[in-house]
Amino acid sequence: LAKTTQPISMDSYEGQEVNITCSxxxxxxxxxxxxxxxxxxxxxxxxxxxxxxxxxxxxxxxFIPADRKSSTLSLPRVSLSDTAVYYxxxxxxxGGFKTIFGAGTRLFVKA
Amino acid sequence: GAGVSQSPSNKVTEKGKxxxxxxxxxxxxxxxxxxxxxxxxxxxxxxYFQGNSAPDKSGLPSDRFxxxxxxxxxxxxxxxxxxxxxxxxxxCASSPMDRGQNIQYFGAGTRLSVL
Numbered sequence: 001l002a003k004t005t006q007p008i009s010m011d012s013y014e015g016q017e018v019n020i021t022c023s024x025x026x027x028x029x030x031x032x033x034x035x036x037x038x039x040x041x042x043x044x045x046x047x048x049x050x051x052x053x054x055x056x057x058x059x060x061x062x063f064i065p066a067d068r069k070s071s072t073l074s075l076p077r078v079s080l081s082d083t084a085v086y087y088x089x090x091x092x093x094x095g096g097f098k099t100i101f102g103a104g105t106r107l108f109v110k111a
Numbered sequence: 112g113a114g115v116s117q118s119p120s121n122k123v124t125e126k127g128k129x130x131x132x133x134x135x136x137x138x139x140x141x142x143x144x145x146x147x148x149x150x151x152x153x154x155x156x157x158x159y160f161q162g163n164s165a166p167d168k169s170g171l172p173s174d175r176f177x178x179x180x181x182x183x184x185x186x187x188x189x190x191x192x193x194x195x196x197x198x199x200x201x202x203c204a205s206s207p208m209d210r211g212q213n214i215q216y217f218g219a220g221t222r223l224s225v226l
Contacts, residue, residue, distance in 0.1 A: 041219075042219060042220075043202050043218055043219055044154070044204075045217065099144070099159075101146070103153040
């Protein structure tokens with residue numbers, strides 16, 4: 001399983017764009033990159049998944065450079081309700097199904 | 112449709128007692144995971160089930176922990192002779208396993224407090 005490294009915490013203000021970068025130097029050819037969001041007292045929630053280049057949905061964008069050794073989750077115009085922990089995961093089904101959640105990045109959005 | 116359901120939402124028990132935690136996955140999801148999350152920490156993988164394959168139990172912390180999944184659906188995590196260090200939130204997730212990396216859908220968890 002590819003190990004991931006993320007910042008422990010980040011601060012932002014309402015209305016700003018937030019970019020959280022995850023490093024995964026040992027990513028395998030078949031690995032996908034998946035981000036989850038967790039609010040206090042809730043289970044994690046899937047945000048976005050990608051393999052290469054850029055993926056965008058109604059919640060976020062995911063930027064993946066050509067070497068795929070890192071990825072950046074971009075949250076446009078954050079609000080107070082985006083305060084949460086964000087987890088980056090790397091893996092694929094063919095390598096087995098065990099998944100590793102790291103400590104994640106705690107994002108604090110201030111008014 | 113209905114999401115992953117876990118029960119009870121909270122459980123308070125005395126040290127040494129056995130507890131059972133239940134997970135009802137999303138209908139049709141073939142994979143089911145159990146995780147443990149201590150206060151302020153990340154998720155600790157415990158066990159997963161995939162279809163009829165043997166479960167991966169590599170994350171279970173001791174032989175006091177066991178889990179089963181009946182009929183490929185409902186799962187029960189059992190902790191025998193509970194200890195205070197077992198206090199945590201136990202999260203269950205299910206996945207349809209239809210993508211390169213399975214997307215997991217989580218329940219709200221069971222908060223276990225061992226006194």
